[in-house]
Amino acid sequence: MRIVRKALEKEGWKITADPYEVNVDDVDFEIDLAAEQLLGAEKEGQKIAVEIKSFISPSNVSEFHTALGQFLNYRDALDKIEPERQLYLAVRVPIYESFFQRKFITSAVTKYQLRLIIYDVQEEVIRQWL
Numbered sequence: 001m002r003i004v005r006k007a008l009e010k011e012g013w014k015i016t017a018d019p020y021e022v023n024v025d026d027v028d029f030e031i032d033l034a035a036e037q038l039l040g041a042e043k044e045g046q047k048i049a050v051e052i053k054s055f056i057s058p059s060n061v062s063e064f065h066t067a068l069g070q071f072l073n074y075r076d077a078l079d080k081i082e083p084e085r086q087l088y089l090a091v092r093v094p095i096y097e098s099f100f101q102r103k104f105i106t107s108a109v110t111k112y113q114l115r116l117i118i119y120d121v122q123e124e125v126i127r128q129w130l
Contacts, residue, residue: 001018001032001033001052003119003124004033004052004090004119004126005018005033007120007125008035010124010125011126013035013048014037015033015034016035017033017034018033019032020033020049022074022077022078022081024076024081025080029074031049031050031051032050032052032090033049033052034048035049046086047082047084047086048088049078049087049088050087050088051070051088053089053091054092055092055095064099064108067089068114071112072112075087086115087115088116088129089114089116090119091116091119092118092120093119093127100116115130116128116129116130117130118130
């Protein structure tokens, strides 16, 4: 989580919650990060929430099931309480370049409209926003 936080800060994002705790209809959620980026002195900034997934367990499919379920629940919760905040799933470059290129996974990402942040662990930077 520290790496993604640092990478966002390098891009000018201000971390506003770590973790971002949300309560909707008596259900508690904990999203890894919340951040804001001001667009100008007089303008309201962009707000995001980021769920970070490492995909380090033996089963990437199982991790994807968990990540997708969390993403969909978190997005629904944010739609109810803070619809202007965009939710992103953050994954490491190697996972994106291998597992996330599989046809079934790319189809699921498209179908469920997952927003992705692809981050580089060694350089602590964001490589892509999708």
